Amino acid sequence: MYQFQCDYNEGAHPRIMEKLLQTNLEQTVGYGEDHYCEEAREAIRKAVGRPDADVHFLVGGTQTNATVISSILRPYQGVLCASTGHINVHETGAIEHGGHKVLAVEARNGLLGSEQIRTAMQLHLAEDGPEHTVQPGMVYISFSSELGTVYSLRQLREIRAACREYGLPLFIDGARMGYGLASEGCDVTLQDIAELADVFYLGGTKQGALFGEAVVILNETLKKDFRYYIKQNGGMLAKGRLLGIQFLTLFEDGLYFEVSQHAVNQAMRIRDAFKAKGFEMLVQSPSNQQFPILDNVTLRRLSEKFLFSVWQKVDDEHTAVRFCTSWATRPEAVDALLAEL
């Protein structure tokens, strides 16, 4: 049974496993202060084009979001995001557990618009007694989004401008950064991300690593004491070199981009096949997540040979489902799916 239900079905890219094995009995200091982490930081600084960036490695996405947001907001501030944002719906209230309201805004296709940021700020400031309401203190967006959609460079620049206007740091959740950058028609580069975000992260878990997320802090004022936040939020891995080794392997010679492109290519094959067969898509996604709307018969038939996620009921006869590809998706698995279609 081929599995397409998520992008973390397998272990790690073979080159990562190989490197972990080679270095396994080497002795290093802990907590990310070893030379592999330092080299990985350097490789990432180079890849994002910002020698001044601070780079930190954490284990997982929810933890990373909670840690970064905790480091930015004051207690009475909240984080603006699309209602579909991962922090709003799939992190068991980790942000609220840390004391902050998620200020969710209805968003089309998982993308937040700059106008929505402006409106939220204007509404807050127009309050008769704004101190009775939560102050928006930062903006969170996902690239690519939870629905596979991707911001254009123009959209990102507009968001950045709105953030600047109101003094809001911009945080980009890059759990699927590589898949976003490799998406069809994408005009955004990693350097653009580093230029526009105050802080973002490069997801490893879904992009070829066993686990791990690399936080890149660009804004000078957000760098102070970040390691305290990591430790307090349980994200400081004792054997930090495991993260260093993985990200070094992903970034020293472009493996990150290579595996991302592979996943998107396979996703496009899936999308094209569904469309060719006349299926509608829940959303037009140019990246590694595809959301075809299946009639009940097809749903049942495909379920017998493939694993995929049930996303949402559309009507009594139709259901939107999710097919994910990843660095590990074998073309033969896609072949099989296409054959079945």
Added chain:
Amino acid sequence: MYQFQCDYNEGAHPRIMEKLLQTNLEQTVGYGEDHYCEEAREAIRKAVGRPDADVHFLVGGTQTNATVISSILRPYQGVLCASTGHINVHETGAIEHGGHKVLAVEARNGLLGSEQIRTAMQLHLAEDGPEHTVQPGMVYISFSSELGTVYSLRQLREIRAACREYGLPLFIDGARMGYGLASEGCDVTLQDIAELADVFYLGGTKQGALFGEAVVILNETLKKDFRYYIKQNGGMLAKGRLLGIQFLTLFEDGLYFEVSQHAVNQAMRIRDAFKAKGFEMLVQSPSNQQFPILDNVTLRRLSEKFLFSVWQKVDDEHTAVRFCTSWATRPEAVDALLAEL
């Protein structure tokens, strides 16, 4: 200039002031363990018809909401409420500061429906991995609501049934409980409230006291160690007898209901006058808050002689405003408003 902008413009009902003065130099123990508090508790138990109720006195509404909710939820649980709920919009994220997500549901006219509770629970339980999302752990409603509207007995019973079905404690914010119970056409009694809620509070601040809210806990399992919660949340008044004296005065012979009726009567005069003059109301409110929609000319004209709240813009030419009455509203003030209309 007559003030109608809120229901806490004045001090306290003269009988309360008198009692505070009489007892001022008496010596009592602190923190709500004096005999006035005990008598007030007894009077409230009698008024609500539940000799087994635990009654606690706190200072203000935001504090009371944060304290009660903190005492009910586990860390991964959130509180279901109408999107207009006070805890969602006007408490600067106090609930999130305490670690919990407010699970806001779009609600008509400030009232939450039992179907919305069921839907929220069903959606949560249908999640593929509900532990990735916040678990609804209780229901919060306001009586009367933030828009002046009032649940019928049937609606409350349906809410209660939905809560029971899913094991959700029901908390009723009664900052304006008296005004709700005295509202036009209300078929709910205080005894009904005590029968249907797991915990509720009787607002004093807006209903004749200088300040103070009386929490009434009916559900046995929610009574344990409640005083710890009050203290931790900064609500344990050193001179607790001030609260006891005020609530005793309000409840020993029905003053609470008397002042509430007065406020609603004056509000009905205002409502009828606006309607008679052809103004539309933002919402049909039978209680002490009225929301006429004014054209810009009328808005400007009334602003010269009266204070009221601007609620929301309806269109370029019209604005919904709020007129509040209270225990202290002088009929002459309403006369003046009616004359001006």
Added chain:
Amino acid sequence: MYQFQCDYNEGAHPRIMEKLLQTNLEQTVGYGEDHYCEEAREAIRKAVGRPDADVHFLVGGTQTNATVISSILRPYQGVLCASTGHINVHETGAIEHGGHKVLAVEARNGLLGSEQIRTAMQLHLAEDGPEHTVQPGMVYISFSSELGTVYSLRQLREIRAACREYGLPLFIDGARMGYGLASEGCDVTLQDIAELADVFYLGGTKQGALFGEAVVILNETLKKDFRYYIKQNGGMLAKGRLLGIQFLTLFEDGLYFEVSQHAVNQAMRIRDAFKAKGFEMLVQSPSNQQFPILDNVTLRRLSEKFLFSVWQKVDDEHTAVRFCTSWATRPEAVDALLAEL
């Protein structure tokens, strides 16, 4: 039965009650934005000699401590204080509920020394990986202390110097500020406090008001958005003018200092009487709290006519107890105690 068990046994100073009565039916805006609050702020700025100070009114001490500390610390920081500090022992973990560790230091007689601050900082900085430990982020002291003791001007200046050296804001809990300033031999003035603290508060609850604490912020960087913190922590009184009226009465012509002196005078009479009778004191206190060590026979005998607090067992035969005086202590009550001794 005369009560000496605390300094909040009675209501408020008669002049405060009178003023509350006079203004009772006046209409004002809420939340501390009325003219009484403004006048009270002005009177306090004058009394502390700092026209640039921000002044805010809250309801109670635990709430005030939680609010101020929340406004100063980052999540990974803690507050240094004496182990006897109120925030460490008598606030049901309100500071930890807000997310911060209380870094308690063993202190002699309730007073923190500048050397203890330096030692704590040096230990933190000397850690191999300070980010694994809580960073001291501010210093909290009480004036007068929970044991009635009072810092000298030299001690305060040394504390201030240590704070400056390590960039730690200094917060002075002044729940009993007046009693401290009026204490026997005190060489500190309110202006000194305002010069040395980054933020402090003037206690009303124990010093003649029904309730209320006035926070005075001197440090410019701590002023921003403080009203959001008050609201979020449940300390923003709807009828804020009640606080304004009380503090205006206390500060417009020196009543605060007058009642403080009265309390200390009565406490000195009590102290002298115990000492003259050969009783030892747990601690040498020059202010309104006295801690004689009573043998069991005396303890029993005095308990029949007076209420006082049992503080701590000294040995099987002796117990330290606390006698408090206040603005309201009648000289005849002290006469009776002296006669009994």
Added chain:
Amino acid sequence: MYQFQCDYNEGAHPRIMEKLLQTNLEQTVGYGEDHYCEEAREAIRKAVGRPDADVHFLVGGTQTNATVISSILRPYQGVLCASTGHINVHETGAIEHGGHKVLAVEARNGLLGSEQIRTAMQLHLAEDGPEHTVQPGMVYISFSSELGTVYSLRQLREIRAACREYGLPLFIDGARMGYGLASEGCDVTLQDIAELADVFYLGGTKQGALFGEAVVILNETLKKDFRYYIKQNGGMLAKGRLLGIQFLTLFEDGLYFEVSQHAVNQAMRIRDAFKAKGFEMLVQSPSNQQFPILDNVTLRRLSEKFLFSVWQKVDDEHTAVRFCTSWATRPEAVDALLAEL
């Protein structure tokens, strides 16, 4: 340069690496619901002798402590522990960040005594107004302790009895559980731990795994909804099977105990050598952490060839240091140290 500074200098035991490699491209579901996790749970249930135990896998120790404690305490409760406890000193206030006070008790040699638990509870209950103080809500101990010391079975039973007496759940931090059980003279078995604790964890990070801690919940009332806590605290690894595979390898045929014994054997060689040369030990440790007190000359000399931790200054001439062994310590490294001594 041989490294003895901690027990997480290397990667994982070769058998673990081998198994990770073998399974790397296999597809499984995420979040710990795969068959490897299920098998590992079963192996652990068998090893601890409790078929009814709930077993959950988390990534690191700080996260595990925060998660377990969050699942047990109510907001106004704190956790009793030795002042040297990891949660008190080396987790950047993660417990306080979650809202709870760590009630640290001065402890000899890192071990908490049952009498200290009783005293703490008695003091709390004897308070005049216990609700003004944090209520002890659970007990935390470490096995082995942060100083390498180990409770005897009698001591553990006494602690358990004291916990039962006051209704306090007992949580045992087993970051070094294997090393404790393998320690010289230990009369405690893993089955004893499972009988006495309400919840404990088996550390993987320091005991042969790349990372990972296995929480074992024995007390029925603590099992409910634990996965929500894991997710909220950022501990739910997407590729959960990595944890399952590691713990399965450690527990399916006793590898966990084998590597633990190896580490303790090497530590005993180090201890004996230091003692034979007349060095005093800071504490008598029978497990994998040894704390010799070195004179400055020896300190300098050893530093040239070995990495170890500086623990604390004893006097101007002497410093206590820490040598750690682990599953990975090569006997030749110890030989070299012994030769140097």
